[in-house]
Amino acid sequence: MRLEGKVCIVTGVGAGIGEAIAVRFAEEGARLVLNDIHRPNGQRTLAKVRDAGAAAVLAVADIASEDGARSISEAAIAEFGQIDVVVNNAADFTQKNIEDATLADWHKVFSVNVFGTAMVAKYAIPAMKARRRGSIVNIASMSGVIAQADFATYNASKGAVLTLTRCMAKDLAPWNIRVNTVCPGCVVTSASFREIERMGLTFEQWSSQVAPGHILNRLGEPMEIANPVLFLASDEASFITAEHLMVDGGYVWH
Ligand SMILES: NC(=O)c1ccc[n+]([C@@H]2O[C@H](COP(=O)([O-])OP(=O)(O)OC[C@H]3O[C@@H](n4cnc5c(N)ncnc54)[C@H](O)[C@@H]3O)[C@@H](O)[C@H]2O)c1
Incomplete structure (x- = not known):
């Protein structure tokens, strides 16, 4: 069991890739703090991971709100007393070109993808520092490294996640906290x-x-993203930090 005993926060578990990550982590012995903004979908994934035998709690919150982001780590400490892994998966998909995007569009997509990712990590870091270990996996996208027509808002936000990840890796290395991204196709x-x-x-x-x-x-299938996330979250990736792992079926090299 590759996450035996580890307490793992996963955001955006109510659907898609986040749901697959939660289920995969449960199969590998993780204790889970599941987040989604949408309660019924979060509850559905909670039931699935409990069926898989995992201890788990649901933290319904909007990660774009600082109080929401903080409440996820608070739930983890209240329930399990520690945090070992954070997977920043929740995202906003506002995709507009530079002429069509309003300032409100830019705020919307950056509030979730960049500021939310940063805030969820920020409030989990003290518990990781206390144990001098941790792994943070930010889900970016192939869209963060390529140009796509009419995607400027989303792609810029994912590009920011890539740079944020490398800066976090530098700042947190003294506490043995690794920070990486997975970039799905x-x-x-x-x-x-x-x-x-x-x-x-x-x-x-x-x-x-x-x-x-x-x-x-x-x-790709969601589980094909969940498996590389599991690898980076686990101790098998103990010498990997500041890495952008492309999991894109070769898209960027095509
Ligand atoms: N699906 C793809 O093709 C693809 C490609 C590249 C990258 N990604 C990335 O993978 C991640 C997951 O994508 P997906 O396709 O599974 O998305 P999805 O829309 O299927 O699921 C996202 C989940 O996040 C939740 N969520 C959204 N905003 C939230 C918020 N503010 N606070 C808390 N929860 C919130 C939603 O309720 C939903 O359950 C995202 O970071 C996305 O950018 C997806």
Whole structure:
């Protein structure tokens, strides 16, 4: 069991990649603090991880609010008394080009993806420092390293997550806290279905447009992101920090 006894915070567990990470961590012995802004979806994932045998609590909160971000670590300490791992997975998907994006759009996407990620980590760090160990995995995106038409707001936010990660890794190394990102390619989740609806396409039409962009010529599954996140969270990755792990089926090299 690769996370035996470790207390792991995962944000945005109510769907998609976050749900897969929560379930995978539960299978590996983690004790879980699950966050989502959406209570019913969070409760559904909570039931799944408990079925898998994990001790777990749900912290319903908007990570874009500082009080919300702080409440997640408070729940972890109240329930388990320690924090070993944080996975910053929750995200906003506002995707607009530079001309269409309003200042409110920029605030919305940065509030969750950058400020929320930073605040969730900030309030977990003291508990990690106290134990002189920890692993933080920020979910960025292939979109953080490439240009995509009409994606400026989202891509800029994910680029910021990459730089934030490297700065955090530098600052936290003296306490043996590692900080890395996982950068997914296109993965089938509820976010994909919102995108498909926005574009007015069928799943098949969308998939036949997007899949060939990947060297593997297919879309990813949430569990294919959860497994590399598990690796970086675990002690198997003890000499890896400040790394951006592309899990994108080869998209950026295609
Ligand atoms: N799906 C993809 O193709 C893809 C590709 C690259 C990167 N990613 C990244 O992977 C991560 C997960 O994406 P997904 O596709 O599973 O998304 P999703 O929309 O399917 O699920 C995201 C979950 O986060 C929750 N959430 C949203 N805002 C929140 C907030 N402010 N506070 C707390 N919870 C909040 C939602 O309720 C939802 O349950 C994101 O960081 C995303 O940017 C996804």
